[in-house]
Amino acid sequence: MRMRPIYDPVCLEHETGAHPECARRLAGAGFDEERVAPAEDSLELVHTGGHVDRVREACARGGMLDADTVVSTGSWEAAVRAVGATLQAAEEGGFAITRPPGHHAAADRSAGFCLFNNVAIAARRLANAGKKVLIFDFDGHLGDGTSAIFEEEDQVLYWSIHQHPAYPGGGGETEIGRGRGEGFTVNVPLPPGSGDDLFLQGVRHTLPVARAFAPDVVAVSAGFDAHRADPLLDLNVTTHAFHRVGRLLAGEFENVFATLEGGYEPAALQRSIRAFLDGFNGGAGEALEKATDSSFKLHDEFDMRLCHLEECLAPHWRL
Ligand SMILES: [Zn+2]
Incomplete structure (x- = not known):
């Protein structure tokens, strides 16, 4: 099924000033505009009432919600429609091109530019309806909020590829979930400097877990800050890898939807979303960047990490 971008320009009204997570990321990107339904009623599927109230109050007065996250009077409407766009994407198999992003937000706190955890709310709604949900997070950062929300559950598998070490910390290969959720968190930690080759190797190497989990739905946390032009991370990924990841997901899974996470160099972000x-x-990917290769040293380091990951997951899955 074709994946359609879902874009509501209300997301530009989340004003953050001189901040990497700014409206310039999506302004002028040229996606067809539509009005999506706000999803205030769904916030507490994942978040505490206290958190929802704190965000509402902070947006009303504007300023800092936490050390990294800025809000303004337009932020509340943008945030509840970012959740709404993601829920609509889940229903239609679309891609919510939206902001603020969500994957660092935990049940009771905002963090890392994220107010509400868009993908977690959509995944929770599907899980409550009896679906098995795979969350595939290829943003260059660990989605620590999403990971924490589902770490003790076996109906939602969280699969993340990200730079390690990097913000927000954690996300090593030894973290595989807890309790009933043990084995249902898969972290693929890329060494800083990794290019398209390692990014794609990491995805392909752990794909057997995703297949064996046999999800009813795949929810993609689609962040593009692994791109080599991105100012916040040290990865060397290009539109080539994002194109291949899109193709791979469409080939492997029946029901897939996506929501936007990071990506802080506007031109690279917009090219990456389209790729x-x-x-x-x-699509054939005519205008992609040339694929990047990683050094032997990085290959060695990553091979060791993948071996270790395989050992950690061995009681649960065969890679
Ligand atoms: Zn990110």
Whole structure:
């Protein structure tokens, strides 16, 4: 099924001033505009009432919600429609091109530019309806909020590829979930400097877990800050890898939707979103960047990490 971008320009009204997570990321990107429904009623599927109230009050007065996260009077409407766009994406198999992002937000706190955890709310709604949900998070950061929300559950598998070490800390290969959720968290930690080759190797190497989990739905936390032009991370990934990841997901899974996470160099972000959509929708990827290769040293380091990951997951899955 074709993945359609869902874009409500209300997301530009979340004003953050001189901040990497700014409206310039999506302004002028040229996606068709529509009005999506706000999803205030769904926030407490994942978040505490206290958190929802704190965010509402902070947006009303503007300023800092936490050390990294800025809000303004337009932020509340943008945030509840970012959740709404993600819920709509889940229903339609679409891609919510939205902001603020969500994957660092935990049940009771905002963090890392994220107010509400868009993907977790959509995944929770699906899980409550009896679906098995795979969350595939290829943002260059660990989605620590999402990971924490589902770490003790076996109906939602959290699979993340990200730079390690990096913000927000954690996300090593030994972290595989807890209690009933043991084995249902898969972290693929890329060494800083990794290029398209290692990024794609990491995805392909752990794909057997995703297949064996046999999800009813795949929820993609689609962040593009692994791109080599991104100012916040040290990865060397290009639109080539995002195109391939889109193609791979479309080929492997029946029901897939996506929501935007990071990506802080506006031109690279917009190119990357289109490359992912083109790959998913069967496009040939004519205008992609040349694939990047990683050094032998990085290959060695990553091979060791993947071996270790395999050992950690061995009681649960065979890679
Ligand atoms: Zn990120």
